[in-house]
Amino acid sequence: MKGKYLAFDGIDYSGKSTQARLLAEYLRKKNIDCVETREPGGTNIGKSIRATLLDERNNRMEPITELLLFEASRNQLFEEVIIPSIERGEHVVSDRSYISTEAYQGYGRGMNMGTIKYLNEMTTRGIKPDLAIILDFSVEEALALKRDRDRIEQWALENHGKFFDRVRDGFLEIAKQNADFCVVIERGKKRIEEIHEEVKYRVKKRFEL
Numbered sequence: 001m002k003g004k005y006l007a008f009d010g011i012d013y014s015g016k017s018t019q020a021r022l023l024a025e026y027l028r029k030k031n032i033d034c035v036e037t038r039e040p041g042g043t044n045i046g047k048s049i050r051a052t053l054l055d056e057r058n059n060r061m062e063p064i065t066e067l068l069l070f071e072a073s074r075n076q077l078f079e080e081v082i083i084p085s086i087e088r089g090e091h092v093v094s095d096r097s098y099i100s101t102e103a104y105q106g107y108g109r110g111m112n113m114g115t116i117k118y119l120n121e122m123t124t125r126g127i128k129p130d131l132a133i134i135l136d137f138s139v140e141e142a143l144a145l146k147r148d149r150d151r152i153e154q155w156a157l158e159n160h161g162k163f164f165d166r167v168r169d170g171f172l173e174i175a176k177q178n179a180d181f182c183v184v185i186e187r188g189k190k191r192i193e194e195i196h197e198e199v200k201y202r203v204k205k206r207f208e209l
Contacts, residue, residue, distance in 0.1 A: 003033070003086040004207055005127065007097035010135035011168050013142040015187055015195060019135065020095040022196045023203065027091060032209060035085045038095035040073035043080045049073040067105050067116065074098060075123035083125065091209070097129055099174055099182075107170025108163050131206055133199060134175050137187040139164040 006023065008016035020036065027034040040050040049069050052058060085092050098120040106113045143164070175182040185198050203209055 001089055003089050003091040004130040004209075005082060005086055005092045005094070006203070007094045007099065007129040007132045008135065009096055009099045009103070009132060010171060010187075011137060011139065011142050011164055014135040014137040015192065016133075016135050017095045018192060019133070019195055019199055020093050022192075023199055024093045026196075026200060027093070027209065030209070032091065033089065034091040034093055035081065036093050036095075037077060037081055039077060039097060039100065040070055042073075042077040042094075045076045046073040049076075063105070063109055063111055067101070067111060067119070070101050070105070071119045071123045074101075074120075078124050078127065083127070094129075097132060098124055099129075099132055099134070099171070102174055103167050103170035107173070108167040128178075129181055131203065132175075132178070132182045133202060134171050134182060134184045135187050135195070136168070136172065136184050139168055 008020045008023075010016045017038070020038075024034050024036045039046075040053060041047050049072060053061075053066065053069055053073075082092050082094070101120060102113065102116055105111045106116050172184065175184045183202050185195060185202070187195060
């Protein structure tokens with residue numbers, strides 16, 4: 001039986017990385033094989049691309065260059081990690097997916113969504129998450145938590161103050177358009193443990209895990 005592909009998406013500081021880690025730990029405690037990964041990254045090539053994308057010295061990076069780097073990292077991750085893992089029957093828990101590219105580059109930067117979807121389809125071989133959990137968090141609260149900002153975050157704050165609002169709206173719209181596999185969990189003032197319990201409920205409701 002093939003493994004499941006589970007992804008966490010949302011704006012920065014929504015808690016997606018923490019919840020991805022907690023879900024993977026929960027599955028392992030139940031002796032369920034799973035692989036943790038993230039986008040961009042997850043492979044040696046992906047890690048190098050991630051470092052390039054986030055390096056504040058690369059502040060002249062063109063939007064198309066940025067998009068293609070994200071897609072290159074994604075393609076390597078699918079071919080090297082995600083596809084082999086699910087074929088072996090291992091579940092994949094990913095911190096971000098192609099949904100983030102649609103939200104950030106499409107809704108946030110205003111790039112052509114048709115181009116983005118074409119590239120996403122190509123680099124993922126058309127594989128979508130079996131379950132994508134989008135953690136919704138207010139932009140004001142997220143920015144208040146930020147300390148060190150990477151290149152993309154700094155650009156957004158300096159050039160387009162409403163960037164993160166558009167990204168958040170994008171995530172919610174994507175979830176609405178893909179209700180068959182996307183669910184939204186509001187972070188709000190909830191404790192980490194409360195959100196984890198809701199994540200487990202959503203996973204159990206959909207799969208026998």
